[in-house]
Amino acid sequence: MMKAVKLYEPGNLQVEEVNVPTISPTEVLIEVKVIGICGSDIPRALTKGAYSQGLTLGHEFSGQIVECGSEAAEWSVGDRVTIAPLEPCMKCVYCKQGKYGLCDDYNYYGSRTDGAMANYIKVGKANILKLDDSISYDAGAMVDPAANAVHGLWRGKLQKGETAVVIGLGAIGMFAVQFAREMGAKEVIAIDIFDEKLEIANKLGADRTVNSRTEDVIEVLADTHIDFVIDTSGSAIAQDQAVRITGKMGRVVFLGISNQPLTLSAKTVDRLLRYEIEINGSWNSFSDPFPGKEWTYVIDSMANGKINTEEIISHRYSIEETPAVFEKIKNKEIVFSKILLYPGDVL
Ligand SMILES: [Zn+2]
Ligand SMILES: [Zn+2]
Structure with a gap:
């Protein structure tokens, strides 16, 4: 038994x-x-x-x-x-x-x-x-939540030298911060509503953190060119902000599950069109050969001590x-x- x-x-x-x-x-x-x-x-x-x-x-x-x-x-x-x-x-x-x-x-x-x-x-x-x-x-x-983070970063085609933003610091977000670094992001910015989580993201290699409860995310990041944003929070407010902070030709990934309708503000929609921003959905962590390169990449990175x-x-x-x-x-x-x-x- x-x-x-x-x-x-x-x-x-x-x-x-x-x-x-x-x-x-x-x-x-x-x-x-x-x-x-x-x-x-x-x-x-x-x-x-x-x-x-x-x-x-x-x-x-x-x-x-x-x-x-x-x-x-x-x-x-x-x-x-x-x-x-x-x-x-x-x-x-x-x-x-x-x-x-x-x-x-x-x-x-x-x-x-x-x-x-x-x-x-x-x-x-x-x-x-x-x-x-x-x-x-x-x-x-x-390994599973880490593979979900990697899948999301790959869905948005994060490139070396880019500025990446991770919204939401649950386990997947914390892994996204670390893997964005591993994949060569020039700057990683982490956003959450809890200071405790932002402190951990700092230790894990985030260059900048923003508390979206106490700071105006759009204002704080207005002068930063952002290539890539991944939302793991699933909050509709965060999803709107994600598009609103993305720069020209930038890519946004929605990974967090919201189960809510999403309204994009007029300014956000304007930016989406003018800046030719791409929005991608990300689901789970699988690719070919099964279960996928996400899994082997995570296990190799953990074995090499690169991921906390x-x-x-x-x-x-x-x-x-x-x-x-x-x-x-x-x-x-x-x-x-x-x-x-x-x-x-x-x-
Ligand atoms: Zn799971
Ligand atoms: Zn099938």
Whole structure:
């Protein structure tokens, strides 16, 4: 038996004793070491509810292989791993172009099939990625949000020598700041409404920070030529500002999910046209070959010590505390970036 965090209707999370999953020949069984709470887990747990009742949540994690199916010989017991949570159909028109994130008929760990908030998870062999020994399990659980940041930077074609702005400093935004630097941005400007987060962004290599609650973003950046802006906040105000601060021929990327209508001010629309600004959507983190170059780039960068994950972790809890943690999030009792959960001892 093992523990698993099960989601029923919105807000109803239960830690239950369930059977350890049985693997098929093409799957491996992973002992979960660390799970991250993703921004997408929050509406899933609190407002949308489970895709199917009693689903185990969690798709950002690291662990160690404890059993391999007979047709998964490329993996070994003891391998330290993370996974790409999407299982694309490999048949639709988008999969055939290698655009797996756009798949018409996909499966997803922790949202459509049982996820990682448990002692063990079974995963298809094509979804597994090996972690170098130099990557901690904590960092391994954050490869997914880092890959999302990289995908967003690539969607907006960030180039060496450009000035880049990152709006919203959740985990994806914090990774975007670091990867923008890695990709050769001349200047990285970070924007958020919390000074605590702006201080962390400074430590992670942001050249300038702007508190959009206390400062007028448009005024402060009026004399700065900005080539690239990525919004990870999903706030409609920030989305309008993103376009409004972008320079001639600049690119804007909307990555944060808003679930809100967006009104662009008259001045913003004027600028969009006159400056020939490009707006791109960014969804998830996948490319060809599956799961994608985003994932290998992140793992290589972490292995080479180029990416700081420790500063992004704000809280650590055991998985038993998961329902209480979501309650705190719901009641806005904590300001957080990445929250990590531990099925065993808190590392
Ligand atoms: Zn996620
Ligand atoms: Zn597909």
